[in-house]
Amino acid sequence: MKTAAALLAPALLLAALSGCGLRPLYGGVDSAPRAMLSSVQVAPIEGQDGWLVAKELNDRFSAVSGGTPRYRLEVRLDDSITGLGVRRDDSITRERRTLRARYQLVDLSTGTVVLDATAGSDAGVDVVGSEYATIAAEQTALERLAGIVADQIVARLALYAARTPQQ
Template sequence: MRPTRRGLLTLAVLAPVALGTAACGFQPLYGGRGAANVSAKLQEVDIGIIPDQYGQQLRNLLIDRFYKDGRPAHSQYRLLTTLTAAEQKLALQKDATAVRAQLVVYAPYQLVDIATGKVVLSALSRSFISYNVLEQQYAGLVTVENAYDRALLEVSNDITARVAMYLNRPPEIKVDDGTGAGTGSATP
């Protein structure tokens, strides 16, 4: 079978991209040999208490993601998180009743080095989940609870990925500035 012009063009465009990412030191976060390293580093994080029912639900999701082999005996970092949520009415009818709503969940968090007390990572995770507003009371409650479940799952996945990326970053390279004050060593 003969290659088509489109196939060759696609190959010509994607080949440099693939080679470029291989040359820049790109490595997958969870794939290959880095997966065990990421899990071990996430084990070093103590997850602080998050107030309220949905905060505890978020904390449980984070615990499930961070601690694959049980809770750590000694932690190097502490993850501090708060949670706020707001519901916005969308798609209003002529009688001002909403048929659609959006749940907005904000979770600002900080990763604190326990030894120094220094905040090493500070970020905000948020989720926007839309859902139908139902007239039946029980069905409406279930729909809202499902929206919270989906939002908290998104937030926990985002926080886990960002903390894992921070903990798995390469060590900073120290460069000698010519004054002799630097170490002159570099760690790849």
Template sequence: MTKARALLAVLALPLLAGCGFRPLYATPDMPKGAMQAKLRSIYVEPIPEKTGYQMRTRLIDLIDGQGEARGASYYLRVNLTIHAEAIGVQSQTTASGITQTAITRYNDTLKAEYELIDPATGNPVTKGVETGLTAYNVLSSPYATLANQQDADRRAAEDIADRIRINLAVYFAEQAKK
């Protein structure tokens, strides 16, 4: 059965060429390795707060970037905001007839506005906005709730960092066509 699948895959390859599919990092207008070199030349400016630090670290890892501004061809400036919204509320009536209401779930919306800046001119060459939504439960322990929130926000920040890297790679691929 595996030989039949392999043969089918080989026969389907010419169909992919006809549909216009091409890998982002294999842009014919750019020499081999040029896309990675462009991404490596980006300095990611520090982003405030713990979640911002985690996003910056993820971006540096994804683009295989440098941690210092010296020699960078571009600066990436990211403004990260987090908005928390209570979405789950639970009411309980005690034996004495008092109704208590407690928040049981939150949604955090992360919004990253980014600009890729040419240090020679100080002007942005491309910019964009990426958002992420994350949810977490409120637990009986405040520490556990905080840990839930931080973990959820970290995962959302890393997802946004992935999308920013893809957007930057698309920008560089489009610039190579010009």
């Protein structure tokens, strides 16, 4: 009896979910988000953090590439490191690295900004006795943050494309 109920419950749950209106954002080859993401070119972004974010964005756009550029993505970054934990001798024991991006999606045919938004994340870094180890941890945090920010930007662009009627 327990076995039949255990098998029946997930089947009923799946049947209920099929009618809830959820659908995949990138669903199918002809989806609006896929088409729009394939037509975005990333403008150069200044600095090492800019290079990392641009690389991450281009990696994500190349997965759906194939279209001619219709949009240009312009990104401005703000990268900061703030000391958090302080010892009695005023030395810092913990840092927070924050990467914020303001990005604009520009329609190349008209030159108008069709989307203006922000993305960002932060990561904690332990400050240890070795300066090399601390710098390596800060660099690793920046690389992780670049991927997180790129994911946020791509998700927001896909959502914009899904909600905006395409011409």
